[in-house]
Amino acid sequence: MTMLIQDAKLAANIFDAPAQAATRDGFGKGLVEAGDADVRIVALSADLTESTRVEEFKKKFPERFVEVGVAEQNMATVAAGMANYGKLPFITSYAAFSPGRNWEQIRTTIALNDVPVIVCGMHAGVSVGPDGATHQMLEDVALMRAMPNMIVISPCDSEEGRKATLAAAKLGKPVYLRFGREKTPVMTTAETQFEIGKANLLYGGDTSECAIFATGALVYNALLAAKQLESEGVMVSVTNIHTIKPLDRETIVREAKRAGSVVTVEEHQIHGGLGSAIAEVLAEEAPTPIEFIGVRDMYGQSGEPKELIEHYGMGVSHIIAAVKKAAARK
Amino acid sequence: MWKREPVVSSTRYTVLMEALTDAEVKRLENKASAIRQTIIEMLVAAGSGHTAGPLGMADIFTALYFHVLKHDPHNPAWEERDRLILSNGHITPVRYATMAHAGYFPVEECLTLRKFGSRLQGHPERDKLPGVETTSGPLGSGLSQASGYAYAARMDGRTFRVFCAMSDGEQQEGNTWEGAMFAGKYRLSNLTAIMDRNNIQIDGMTEDIMPLEPLRDKYEAFGWHVLEVDGHNIPQFIQACDEASAIAEKPTLILAHTIPGKGIRAIERDYRWHGKPPSKEEAALFLNELRTMEGKVASEHQ
Numbered sequence: 001m002t003m004l005i006q007d008a009k010l011a012a013n014i015f016d017a018p019a020q021a022a023t024r025d026g027f028g029k030g031l032v033e034a035g036d037a038d039v040r041i042v043a044l045s046a047d048l049t050e051s052t053r054v055e056e057f058k059k060k061f062p063e064r065f066v067e068v069g070v071a072e073q074n075m076a077t078v079a080a081g082m083a084n085y086g087k088l089p090f091i092t093s094y095a096a097f098s099p100g101r102n103w104e105q106i107r108t109t110i111a112l113n114d115v116p117v118i119v120c121g122m123h124a125g126v127s128v129g130p131d132g133a134t135h136q137m138l139e140d141v142a143l144m145r146a147m148p149n150m151i152v153i154s155p156c157d158s159e160e161g162r163k164a165t166l167a168a169a170k171l172g173k174p175v176y177l178r179f180g181r182e183k184t185p186v187m188t189t190a191e192t193q194f195e196i197g198k199a200n201l202l203y204g205g206d207t208s209e210c211a212i213f214a215t216g217a218l219v220y221n222a223l224l225a226a227k228q229l230e231s232e233g234v235m236v237s238v239t240n241i242h243t244i245k246p247l248d249r250e251t252i253v254r255e256a257k258r259a260g261s262v263v264t265v266e267e268h269q270i271h272g273g274l275g276s277a278i279a280e281v282l283a284e285e286a287p288t289p290i291e292f293i294g295v296r297d298m299y300g301q302s303g304e305p306k307e308l309i310e311h312y313g314m315g316v317s318h319i320i321a322a323v324k325k326a327a328a329r330k
Numbered sequence: 331m332w333k334r335e336p337v338v339s340s341t342r343y344t345v346l347m348e349a350l351t352d353a354e355v356k357r358l359e360n361k362a363s364a365i366r367q368t369i370i371e372m373l374v375a376a377g378s379g380h381t382a383g384p385l386g387m388a389d390i391f392t393a394l395y396f397h398v399l400k401h402d403p404h405n406p407a408w409e410e411r412d413r414l415i416l417s418n419g420h421i422t423p424v425r426y427a428t429m430a431h432a433g434y435f436p437v438e439e440c441l442t443l444r445k446f447g448s449r450l451q452g453h454p455e456r457d458k459l460p461g462v463e464t465t466s467g468p469l470g471s472g473l474s475q476a477s478g479y480a481y482a483a484r485m486d487g488r489t490f491r492v493f494c495a496m497s498d499g500e501q502q503e504g505n506t507w508e509g510a511m512f513a514g515k516y517r518l519s520n521l522t523a524i525m526d527r528n529n530i531q532i533d534g535m536t537e538d539i540m541p542l543e544p545l546r547d548k549y550e551a552f553g554w555h556v557l558e559v560d561g562h563n564i565p566q567f568i569q570a571c572d573e574a575s576a577i578a579e580k581p582t583l584i585l586a587h588t589i590p591g592k593g594i595r596a597i598e599r600d601y602r603w604h605g606k607p608p609s610k611e612e613a614a615l616f617l618n619e620l621r622t623m624e625g626k627v628a629s630e631h632q
Contacts, residue, residue, distance in 0.1 A: 074474045077509065080471075080474075105471055
């Protein structure tokens with residue numbers, strides 16, 4: 001018996017043998033569905049059509065697919081012009097290049113200009129694996145979160161990636177969608193609620209001693225940690241913060257107050273990411289001891305995704321240790 | 331291959347493909363002089379801003395807003411309007427002044443340039459002032475935006491034209507060439523780029539700072555049709571815009587050779603006037619010079 005929240009309608013096999021799929025796969029599906037629903041949607045690719053999962057959209061809507069070549073700055077600015085005209089462009093590349101390479105173009109011509117371009121950054125985090133540090137984007141949330149007018153979403157699994165893509169298409173605002181390369185557990189189902197700006201409580205109850213706020217595929221590690229802790233008699237809550245901006249302040253403050261200690265979990269630098277965002281809210285509204293799980297001012301390196309997650313301190317054991325440390329600081 | 335529909339003149343601002351009368355040329359030249367005077371007045375009031383570029387582009391902006399562009403100052407969001415994307419946002423005083431003279435807003439509002447609460451931001455913002463089309467300032471991003479706009483409009487079979495005014499200095503930005511490559515690949519014949527070839531940038535002359543030539547050859551190699559004009563010869567510039575609209579297979583670049591600071595001898599060709607405004611005393615002299623030169627400038631092409 002675990003404290004999984006029934007309302008979250010998570011996959012029945014979540015702790016046994018959950019399906020495995022990359023969040024970028026969910027994006028590919030969502031993009032085709034969004035394209036079916038709205039003829040204004042166009043997809044731009046910078047020579048990475050297959051690995052960004054735009055391939056299916058390209059096949060189904062060739063006249064709405066635009067290849068810009070290896071030119072991420074051009075992709076952002078061409079999309080700004082298209083959105084200014086009235087299209088809904090999705091721009092796709094690896095997060096290291098977009099928004100890594102084209103941040104100023106996104107700032108000026110998309111966010112300040114306030115035109116609805118959806119920036120889709122694939123291969124975020126160290127879990128890209130063998131490609132190494134150049135391709136392991138760990139600063140994108142900080143970059144995009146600091147930008148007024150920009151919505152920032154980091155889906156926890158493939159199904160949520162699909163829903164986030166559909167929701168972004170309907171928003172009419174600049175959006176950053178963050179996706180991973182690797183196959184990761186599919187925790188949510190078609191019935192799981194997804195609303196931009198509304199955090200999903202997945203695990204816990206009134207006796208929680210620590211509130212875990214997690215984003216991206218590491219939500220699964222947070223759930224594994226919660227289950228392990230529960231077997232040791234330590235109750236925690238786990239909230240999936242899929243929307244990093246705007247933050248669901250109400251849920252975060254409520255869970256933090258209820259538990260009295262907090263652990264944040266993200267595959268990103270601890271500077272400027274989810275942990276920083278939550279610390280900003282809690283410092284103002286409910287000062288609470290916080291431990292941060294994330295990369296600590298280092299670049300990644302080549303390796304297998306799982307060993308990199310462990311090496312950089314984002315494994316289940318690290319989350320468990322952080323919970324104990326945070327709870328002890330109450 | 332997509333072919334553009336013939337342009338149909340539909341407003342009082344459009345007299346495409348018709349020979350300019352001497353009276354019309356004189357009207358435009360006087361308008362340009364009035365716009366230059368407004369530019370000087372607004373820069374003095376602002377106490378900061380760029381002088382040389384706006385003065386140098388006054389003739390071209392006059393030709394655009396008073397002859398070339400299909401637009402309606404009382405309905406800036408008119409769906410069928412031609413779009414003018416300003417890439418080098420720092421010369422926005424010339425756009426503001428020209429828009430005011432064209433009737434978008436009162437000329438007096440120009441004096442709020444760069445002031446707190448003004449719609450006339452130091453660099454233009456789409457959300458602030460209807461009609462400026464896009465937000466710009468950081469250089470090198472306008473040609474790509476205009477290309478994306480033109481591409482999207484063509485997808486829907488729209489017949490308005492997209493213009494992009496850009497500087498020569500921003501040809502040093504890589505993003506400009508990415509845009510040029512894109513427009514060339516997709517043969518965006520509904521796009522006309524206008525380069526203000528005034529040879530100056532903040533630190534000096536372009537060919538000393540980072541040489542740009544041969545610009546014509548470069549754009550032709552990127553798949554563009556290139557026309558070169560005297561950027562102060564209004565009939566010649568208008569004729570180039572007409573020719574650009576007749577080119578069906580390629581985007582067109584109008585390489586407009588201009589004199590930075592044109593119209594005021596103390597400013598002309600001096601790169602030190604790129605980024606500073608005149609003092610009140612200087613402005614009085616400059617305004618007097620513009621007013622006394624009006625008749626003479628107008629007679630040059632007669």
